[in-house]
Amino acid sequence: MLPKGGEVAMKTAQETSRVLTTKSTSPAALPDLEGWTRFARRAEECGIESVLLSFSRYEPDTILAACAVGQATKKLKFIVAYRMGLMQPTTFVQQVNTLSALIDGRVALNVVAGSSTLEQHGYGDFLEHDERYARAGEFLTVCRSFWQGDGEVNFEGEYCRVEKGKLHTPFVAPDRTVPEIYVSGHSEQAQQLALTQGSCWLRLIDTPEKLRPLVTRFRERGVEVCLRLCIVCRPTRDEALAAAHSLLPGDDIGRQERAILAGSDSQTLKQALAAADEVGWLSRQLWAGLVPFYGSSAMTLVGTPEELAEVFLQYKRIGVTQFIISGWPKLDEMLIFGREVLPLVREAERHCEEMAGG
């Protein structure tokens, strides 16, 4: 996850809480090219493949942020989050294609049907949750017609209409003509959208047991599964637990966070909050304790490098292929992951392959 503006320099998790990043005085409102470039270059060194850029009214536009950071990097890819209902699909494809041509195809999309109703109204979008998914389906159908078709695009749907659409700037990448499309969301509509229009379903981490049937369903239809999570990794489990607990904000911020999160009509968030309230720990490594304060993506794996590597491999065994990770402080935790956890995962993967091969 690409840190928000100013976060690369922040040392405590509390500074990155939603209460603070949604204030108009937050540095999250401004692009942080210096911090982002530093983070992006270290991410490349750590073996990170892509960074996800989140979209909200509190942050800079993701397509332009990806363009700027993309100029300063060589390998890193950018998963650009965008919501439906904000622009015409033709315009969106023209921007994505232009971006791809400028940064050697290092762009993927994270399509979000919408967010809180309040925030969508500020963008001029007045559809309800279920309708937003129907529109996202049409939107992506039009986008795919541009990417996959050679001729003119004609589409007449409920929400989108395009006649003789044609764009001359193609999607440019060394290995593909259509960007990867991550569709996120937990609702049935989100899953359907991922199956029909996505290349990967992006969802919050849960236990392997709970995820197995869902993952199987996607893999059978040729769609990958990517999990969103946070990590706290320390040399011993006790240190990891202490570090995780130190991330909890004070009561005051906690109350305000709850109020912000309650305004969302995302099913993903509702499920995550329920998990945090009811169980706290979903398994020995998976902790929901931070969700009420940092949002649903704060579902956190806590443990030693060995424990975490083993957990990633468990997900691999049930068919999960990708992860989008964050931690606190943003840069430090990524460096720990790159240095301590990833080599163990790669070693075990090599071992598995040898076993399979031999």
Place this chain on the structure above:
Amino acid sequence: MSLRFHWMLPKGGEVSVATPQTPLEAARYRIEYNSAYPAPRPDMDGWSYFARCAEEAGIDSVLISFSRYEPDPFVVSCALGQATEKLRFIVAYRSGLMQPTTFVQQVNTLSALIEGRVALNIVAGSSTLEQHGYGDFLEHDERYARAGEFLAVCNSFWRADGEVDFEGTYYRVEKGKLHTPFVAPDRTVPEIYVSGHSEQSERLACSQGSCWLRVADTPEKLQPSVARMRERGIGVCLRLGLMCRPTREEAVRAVESLLPEDRREVTTGLKDDSQMYREGAAVTREAHWLNRSLWAGLVPHYGPVWTTLLGTPEELAEAFLAYKRIGVGEFIISGWPELDTVITFGREILPLVREGERRMSSVCL
């Protein structure tokens, strides 16, 4: 105020062609949207080189045009802005392509990434055919009404501190709020160039713009409308092509070489419902010389923005000063080829203009 000179950003591939282009080759590059041409691809090497030459020539901004044949101008400005330090970008965009809130978020993000070096050229729409491909099915007059609402919402975001609420025929925004501000050393709202020749476009420029952008005509013809705009605090910027040669005869020969071999060739039908294009197509052969320096001979073939100012450096400098006297403040120039012409302009013409301006201001004192 000194005159401000902007230039048209060359098409992708135009600057990096291996052999020097004749004016005709360069002109054809601009008008032939052959899919084998590199124009649809961003051309960072060529553009960065052009941008540095433009900065050196004393050019203020480059206009990046919008069409389905080219890369997106926001994304291009963002990339090119990283490679330049002074040059500003006038991003052309049409209304009807995205929600105004999204548009403001992109403009503000871009401004923060390139130190505020961004201005907007708002076009109500283009050919009906092209607009349909973008999912826009409004007619000409309605497009102006919509552009008015679009800019009203944008201006509310830029001017208001609180939440934006708007309920119009085309747009509705409720409790709109963006945290990324427009960032510039000297302003909190971008300059907005509104282009077009119709009465609606003039009204839109006055109500929502900071500058009216139109094709060059003779100073005599322009004087009343320029005066009207200036009285209302709106600047006027002229779009023109430039052909500068050591002698007038050479300049005339060079522009005439741009005429298509088949004199019946027209590309203006593409923008059937633009008033600017209807006017351009109506210019008759006899009337091609609007005055001694201003030639509309290319207009019936390629469109109104090909209205060309031509002559020697001295004649051209004097022509720019004549516009200054009636209140025109800015120009967006094209040349064929763009690179050669911008270099000539910076070396031969601009110093004469600046000298003339110094003379004018000392006379005023």
